[in-house]
Amino acid sequence: MINPTVTETAAPAAEIPLAFKPKKGGYIPKGLTLLSVIIITVILAVILYNIVFGGIGIISVDFLTHPPEQGMEAGGIFPAIFGTVALVILMTIAVVPIGVLTAIYLQEFTSPDSRITRLIRLAINNLAGVPSIVFGLFGLGFFIGFVGRGMDLLFTDGSGPVWAQPAIIWASLTLAVLTLPVVIVATEEALRTIPPEIKDASYALGATKLQTIIRVILPQATPGILTGAILAVSRGAGEVAPIMFTGAAYYLPYLPGKLNDQFMELGYHIYVMATQSPDVEKTKPILYGTVLVLLVLTFMLNFLAVILRSKIRSKRVNA
Amino acid sequence: MDKLQFKPKSRWREFIGEKFIALSALSALVAIFLIFAFIFKESIPIFTDPDIKEEASVDKMVFKQEFYEGREAKWSWQPNSEVPKYSLLPLFIGTIKAALIAMLFAVPLGVGAAVYSAEFASRRMREFIKPIIELLAGIPSVVLGFLALIVLATFLQKTFGFVFRLNTINAGIALGLAVIPIVFTVAEDAMTSVPKSLRDAALALGANPWQVSMTVVLPAALPGIAAGIVLGFGRAIGETMIVLMASGNAAIISASFTDSIRTISATIAAELAEVVFGSAHYSVLFFLGTLLFVFTFFINLGGDYILGRLKIKFQGRMK
C-alpha cells in the first residue's frame, strides 16, 4: 500500500492475502511425454536395426539382377524390382497431370470459400482416408470389371479376356487414384508460395490466364510438383492391398512388356514369401533382403522429397 | 515509334484450357463417387438376387443362425464350408479388438510425443522428432506386417507365453505403429497452431511454461487432439496388410486379446482372390468393403469437421 491512511478510513474490502505457491517445474509431464518420444525412437531403431542386419547379408548384384529360383528359396528379386518400378512409372504418368491440374484449379481459379472448392477439398481429404483394401475392391470392380470389360467388348473378338483381367495398367491406375491427394496437396503448397506480384506482372504485359499458368506459374511450381510425384511414388511403392487383385502376381517367368501383363512387385513379394512359403526359415534371408530393398527405396524417395520441400520453403522465406 | 504487330489472342484456346482444368479438378470428387458406386454396385445382389439372398441375406449376416438342424444357433463366418456361413459379428469383433489394442498403444505414445514436441522440446529436439515420425510413417504396412509376423510374434510369445503366436495383441501393436504418425501429426499441428497471443496472455499473468501448456494450450487444442485420435482410429479399422499377416486370421468370437482374430479388411484381402465372380461370397466381400468405406468416410468427415472448426477458432474466419 502506498498510502495506508486512506485505506484505514475507507471500509476495508477484506484484503485476502494471496499466498502464491512457488511454481513447480512440471517435470512429471515433461518426463512422461519425453518417454513417449524415447519409446517411439527405440522402436524405430529396433525395426531399422532388425531389417538392415537381417537383410544386408544377402544383398549383392546377383540378388538384385536375378529372378527367384527353387520356389523362391534361392535366386534374386529382379522381376519384383522391375515390376515395382514399371508400376510406379505408369502410376506417375497418370496421377501427376490430374493432380497438378486440380491444384491449379483450386489455387488459381476459385476462391477458398467457394462451394465447389470446399466440396473438392472434402473429397481430397476423404480420398486420403479411404482404406487401401477398398481401393483394391474399386480397382477390381471399376477398372477390371467395368473399363476392362468394356474395352474387351469394343476392341476384341470376345474369344477371351484381354483387358478384363488383372494387369499392370489397372494396378497402376488404382494406385494413381490412391495417391491423387498426395500430388494435389504438394502442388498446392508450391503454388501458394508463388508471389502474386509475379502473376500481376504477367497479366500487365497482356498475357492471358492460361499463358500465365503455363509460362510463369508452372515453371515456378516444378520443384513442388516433383516433391508431390516423389511422395506419391514412395507411397505407391509400399502399397500392397490395392494391387493384390488388380495385377500383382505371385510369380511370373517373364517381365511385363505390355500394359495388360501381370507383374511382380516388392511389397507383394514380401507378403507372398512371408505367408505362403512352405518353409519360412529357408526364405527368411531373401525375405529380409527384399524388405531392406523396399525400405531403402521408400526412404530414399522420402528423403529426397523432404530435401526438395525444405528448399522450396526456404525460398519462400527469402522471397 | 512503330507499333508491334501482335497476334490477337484466341478466346477459344483460353476457354477450352480453362474448362479442361476445371474438369480435371473434379477428379477427386469423381473418384470418391466412383469408389462408392462400384463397390456398392457389386454388393447389391445380397439385397436383390433371390439365390444370393438365400445364401447370404442381411438377416443371415446379422442374426444368430441355426446352421445345422437341431444344433445351437450361433454367429459364424465360414464362407467356404459345406454350409456357407456369413455372420459378420466375428469379423466386427476382430476388427474392433485389433483397433482397440492399436489405440491403447498409439494414443499415449502419439499424443505424448506430440505434447513433448509442441510444448517442451527445444528447436533442435523438434528437428530430431519430426524425421523420426516421418520415417515411421514411411514404413510400408507390409513391412510392419512382416515384422509382426516374423519378429514381434515370437518375442511376445516367448515373453508372455501366449498360446497363439499370432493374436490380437501382436496385430494390435503393429497396427499401433501405423497409427502413431497420424495421431502425432494431427495433435502436434493442433497444439502449434494455438495462437501465440493466448500463450502470451497466460505467461503475462505469471504462469510458467508448463502451466501454460496444461491450462491454456492443451484445452484449446483438445479438439485437434481428439481429431487425431479419431483419424487414427479410422486408419486402424481400415489397415489391411498388418492384420492380414499378424493376426492369425481366425474368425472367432472371443473376449480374449490373446486369441487370434480376423478383421474385415483382412477377410477381403484373404478371400477375394479365390472367390467365384458374382457368387454370394463375392457380393458379401464387396458389402464388407462398402461398410469399411462408409465407416471411414464418416470418420474422416468427423475428423475434418473438428479440425475445420478449430482452424476457424484459432485464425478467425478466413477471408
Next chain:
Amino acid sequence: MPEEETVLEEENMVENEKKSPVQNETIPDKIKPDKDDGAKTKIIVSNLDFYYGDSQALFRVSLNIEENKVFALIGPSGCGKSTFLRTLNRMNDTIPGTRLSGTVLLDGEDIYKVRDVSAVRTRVGMVFQKSNPFPKSIFENVAYGLKVNGITNKDLIAEQVENTLKKAYLWEEVKDKLNNNAYLLSGGQQQRLCIARALAIRPEVVLMDEPASALDPISTSKIEDLIAELKKDYTIVIVTHNMQQAARVSDNTAFFYEGVMIEAGPTNKIFTKPDKKKTEDYITGRFG
C-alpha cells in the same frame, strides 16, 4: 484468382448521387489543364466509381491525361491512388468481387468495352511498386511480353530486347549477363528491368505505382531521369508518395483524398497555389 470481368453498371446508376465521405468538398466534374499548349488528350476518365465488394474506393473521379506528359497522382495512404491507376489498364479485373462504373476512354475508345482485356494491357503497360521480375533470365524477362503476344521471330525479339534495355539505360550493365537470373540484379536494376519489360511491347501509356519507393536515392534518381527521357515516346502516369518527386518529374498532378479526386492541374500550380484548402494542407504537410 479468377479473372472476372469487372461489372459495368448501367449508365443510369451513375446518375444517382453517390455519397462522398468528404462532404464539404464539391466533387469536380472535369478538370481541364488551364494551360493550353496544344497537347493531345490521351485518356479521359469520367465519373468513375470503383468498389471492392461493398466498400467504395473511388467516388466519381474525372480526369484528363495528356499524351507524352507525365501525370502524377498524389495523396495520403489508402486514398485510392493505386486503385485508380489499376483501373486504367483493367488490372483490377484480376481481383474478384470488384465493380466499376463510369468510363475510361483511351484515344476515345472505352477500354471497358473492349472484349480482349490483354489488348488493353498491351497498350497500357504497368510498373509495380515492388520490383517483380520473373524468376527467369534477364533476356526472358524482357522477351516475355513479346512472346505471350504472339511474336515468334527470334531476331526481332533479340533486337527488341536490346533496344528496350538500351532505352532503360540498363544495357551496359547487363549486356554480358543476359542469361543470368534476374534475381541476381540489384534492387534498382531489377526495377529498371521491370520498366524495360513493360516498354518492350511498346505500350502507349506506362503506369507506374511508386516505382522508386523501395530504392536508394541513387537508384531513385536514375529512375527519375529515365521517366523524363521516356515521356518523349510514352504517356506516363505515376503514383508517388514523395512530393518532391512529383514536383520534379511531372507535368500535371492530381490530388486524391479518401477516394475523391480533389484537384488536378499543372504541377507547378498544384504545388504553389492550389485552389482547394485540402490540397494546400496536404502539400504543406499538415496531414498525410
